Amino acid sequence: MTAPGEQPPATYLDTASSEPLHPAARAVLEQALEAGYADPRRLHGPARNARILLDNAREATADALGVRPDEVTFTPSGTHAVHLGVLGLLAGRARHGDHLAASAVEHSSVLHAGRWHADRGGSFSTLPVDSLGRVLPEVAGSPAVIAVQSANHEVGTVQPVAVFAGAAPVFMDASASAGRLPLPEGWDAAAASAHKWGGPAGVGVLLVRKGARWRNPFPTDDRVEERATGMENVAGALASAAALQAVVAERAEVGPRQHALIDRLRHGVAAIEDTEIVGDPVDRLPHLVTFSFLYVDGEAIVTELDRRGFAVASGSACTASTLEPSHVLAAMGALTHGNVRISLTRETSANDVDRLLAQLPGIVADLRAEAGL
Template identity: 60%
Template sequence: MTSEPEVYFDSASSTRLHPAARDTLLAALDRGYGDPRRLHGAGRDARLLLENARAVVAECLDVYPDEVSFTASGTEAVHRGLLGLAEASGRRGVVHGAVEHSSVLHAAAWRPHPSTSSIPVDRHGLVDLEALARAAMAPEVGVIALQAANQEVGTRQPVDAVDRPAGVPLLMDAAAAVGHGPLPRHWDVLTASAHKWGGPAGVGVLAVRRGTRWSTPFPGEDTPESPGFPDVPAALAAAAALQAVLAEAEELGRRQFAWIDEIRATAGALPDVEVVGHPTDRLPHLATFSALYVGGDEVVAELARRGFAVASGSACTASSLEPSHVLAAMGALTHGNVRISLSRDTTDDHVRALCAALGDVVLGIRRRAGL
């Protein structure tokens, strides 16, 4: 094992806490302990902090503050958002892209319905818009779910180009895309997760546009907000991180896009390696490739020994041994998959060192296996 500090290339899973979030969190711990529903001083303080967090997130997402709710995770935001739309309409059918996050797939399958359908994607992971429009015409379809960008391969989806019937709302999972460039605008419900942009874990965002019919699908009050006691300091820290990340997103995105181009070219030059995801219409910080004759876990482990923390997209969740449903839907190689995602701390030297190691690692594993 290397004695050098680990270089983190797994920001698509979770990021380090942004300095703005850390400072805000520590400051808010002394004031945000009260129940914001109470009328005493501590409650009023907590309510003020929570409303400040809501206002900042709303400004960052270009929505109204009363459209923003906080949940306990991005997954809960998806579940509450999607199932709440179906609950309000009384129509249980869900039309979704085949490469959506597992939280969308699980919510859609929770109450099976004949009108629920998974829409195919092309080899880059782009959804078939014509097939999606046809499926959404079914009378029992109550929700369309289409992500802003894919969490495994980075491909951006054409959310604003979706042709949908009147009265069928669209939920956009923006967890992978927030903080990495402009978001699509033609959605009714947006979900996101703070730990993806440098906020603390345990904070999800559920934005429901005014005029959208939504009803709680779970026990509790009829509000998109998570039931129970809110984590006010964490919400405020998440808002501070989002504001800081967006301020640096354009410049950072340019650097990251060029670095990812370099990583994609390096991986693509190796024999029997397939680089997946759209080459240009993609997130700036994420690259994924699949290699024949090696296991993704082998590559991850060998890179870890050399001081690089990367991920394998060979499973749709960390606890699953099933091949990635994203790669399978794209018709891509599901074996030997590696995902590399850059952070705000990534440097040119980090990228150069990783590129220098990729060939040695992949070819070395094959050589040791006698290939």
């Protein structure tokens, strides 16, 4: 194994991709790895220990999210929780129809589930959004299931999930907001991902409302829990629950502070000529903003910021493995090149934001000059 290179620690501004492990998770993780190795379904002492830890994780997660413990299932990833949620509601509705309508700005895991469903004889369409990225509340036809995220993962806009309740069972991808904002009403199944709130990677959360018609769309095994995929990551689930509890306990303080820092960033970036700031300025996630600089190559600006010690994400085509621009920005009609997404940690300071704002105008001017403008 090699250690990471000797470099000053980066100013990490990509928590919407993955949040650093919360200190509350770190302590629990080590203890739970020690005590939670056994199969919770066996009948011996170590198994009972693991069962207690898993039940604790479920109860703490339910409490932090405001749901019932028996509505919570831990999955091997957020993506897998999304696939189980979307396709499981569709399977539960099979006698009523096979049409899935999902907002055009869903995370790719939702859209891939829709295409997978369509490839197997179902039908799939997307719901348009306005220029802020907010899904329009009209639904054509009578879909069997509607998928709408709690908030957008790229531009931060909060979605009106509750307006879709009653039209059809609603799947809600809550990955971008879980822990940061209370869950809205109106969904039947939901998904989240622990590493986006400061838990370890490899823990997703599937929520299925009591009474919702949900059937496992995938092959399972002989284990008891209908919704679980194999043996749960017991230690990871408990650490994730500890992080979630801490994030929820801190959010009355962290949320407004992050919201104000993003306002400061939006204001500062707006002073750079030919810049588009994307997403709802007010009704949004507290910690995230996306903007695009006209004539700038997205990969170049991410690389220049990385050289100066800032870790940021981009939705521009040249930064994506697919060479396609962000489907979120495209659905909004927003500029897709020169794109930067900033997402704050719980410790990001006004000084961090100001240091970033001090660098951006020069980088953008240099890249535009290189482009001949």
